[in-house]
Amino acid sequence: MTFNALNIHPEVANAIKNGIPVVALESTIISHGMPYPQNIETAKAVEQIVRDHGAIPATIAVIKGVCTVGLTNEVLDYFGQANNIVKVSLRDLPYVVSQGLYGATTVAATMRIAAMAGISVFVTGGIGGVHRGAATNMDISADLTEMAETNVAVVSAGVKSILDIGLTLEYLETMGIPVVTYGQLAFPSFYSTNSGFNSPMQLNSSKEIADLLKVKWDMGLRGSVLIANPIPAEQAIATDEMEEHIILALDAAKRAGVIGKDITPFLLKYIADHTKGESLEANIALIKHNAALGAKIAVDLATSSN
Numbered sequence: 001m002t003f004n005a006l007n008i009h010p011e012v013a014n015a016i017k018n019g020i021p022v023v024a025l026e027s028t029i030i031s032h033g034m035p036y037p038q039n040i041e042t043a044k045a046v047e048q049i050v051r052d053h054g055a056i057p058a059t060i061a062v063i064k065g066v067c068t069v070g071l072t073n074e075v076l077d078y079f080g081q082a083n084n085i086v087k088v089s090l091r092d093l094p095y096v097v098s099q100g101l102y103g104a105t106t107v108a109a110t111m112r113i114a115a116m117a118g119i120s121v122f123v124t125g126g127i128g129g130v131h132r133g134a135a136t137n138m139d140i141s142a143d144l145t146e147m148a149e150t151n152v153a154v155v156s157a158g159v160k161s162i163l164d165i166g167l168t169l170e171y172l173e174t175m176g177i178p179v180v181t182y183g184q185l186a187f188p189s190f191y192s193t194n195s196g197f198n199s200p201m202q203l204n205s206s207k208e209i210a211d212l213l214k215v216k217w218d219m220g221l222r223g224s225v226l227i228a229n230p231i232p233a234e235q236a237i238a239t240d241e242m243e244e245h246i247i248l249a250l251d252a253a254k255r256a257g258v259i260g261k262d263i264t265p266f267l268l269k270y271i272a273d274h275t276k277g278e279s280l281e282a283n284i285a286l287i288k289h290n291a292a293l294g295a296k297i298a299v300d301l302a303t304s305s306n
């Protein structure tokens with residue numbers, strides 16, 4: 001059994017080769033993070049927004065064991081509906097590749113494959129982080145350890161409050177990962193513009209963010225930068241309203257005995273099901289918003305690197 005390299009879509013490969021900006025996108029959000037058909041509609045809309053802002057989108061997934069960078073619409077349709085798709089974090093990659101399976105990649109696995117392909121900007125909704133109760137359950141997403149290691153910037157709407165946001169920020173500090181909030185100091189919590197924690201850094205333009213990335217990597221400092229892009233205020237959901245649903249979701253997960261990699265998808269689905277689609281709408285709005293910022297950063301980074 002050998003590793004059959006990567007399959008990079010010709011449009012993406014051409015862009016990488018010629019210094020044209022590229023934005024990587026994950027697939028767990030499609031297969032395990034959002035319901036059908038909104039998942040596919042959103043995935044396609046996000047790709048279009050990346051294009052509208054001057055970059056080439058590269059959604060990443062594992063197809064029959066092949067790490068694939070840049071998906072066709074047919075493949076996106078498949079990943080949005082099929083039920084044989086493994087949620088693939090870093091740990092799961094060699095298994096799905098050697099077994100020839102279909103895998104939807106998390107932030108961690110997407111970053112790693114993006115780096116293999118030579119892509120340095122990645123857009124998602126929310127990253128995984130330190131879970132509530134981590135002091136006893138040790139549940140810390142591999143997204144964080146990956147961010148310490150791999151030179152791919154991550155644009156997100158902050159950290160979802162299903163996690164312990166304070167501990168997640170502490171962990172990011174320990175691992176040397178800069179956390180930059182775009183346009184404000186308050187660190188956003190996915191559905192809300194303000195998590196109650198301040199961001200360690202604030203930058204106000206995509207150019208300044210691209211400069212920070214370039215300097216970090218030119219200095220030989222390995223790893224990611226977490227760029228937190230607050231949800232547009234008109235789409236935000238009040239923190240205390242979300243908190244009620246989160247408490248119920250955590251309780252339901254505990255009663256159902258959900259652990260490990262199934263926790264995050266369980267909580268996301270529970271909350272979406274119990275907020276009458278309001279959270280789904282917010283989720284869609286924020287990822288589109290992130291796609292625009294990520295594409296601008298990729299454009300500025302390509303300009304300063306060419």
Ligand code: PSU
Nearest residue numbers: 028029033106107126128141142261264
């Ligand atoms: N948070 C969200 N939506 C998501 C995820 C997290 O609001 O879709 C997904 C991402 O793919 C992320 C993964 O990388 O969940 C984290 O999973 P875990 O906690 O098992 O590492």
Ligand code: MN
Nearest residue numbers: 139140141260
């Ligand atoms: Mn976990």
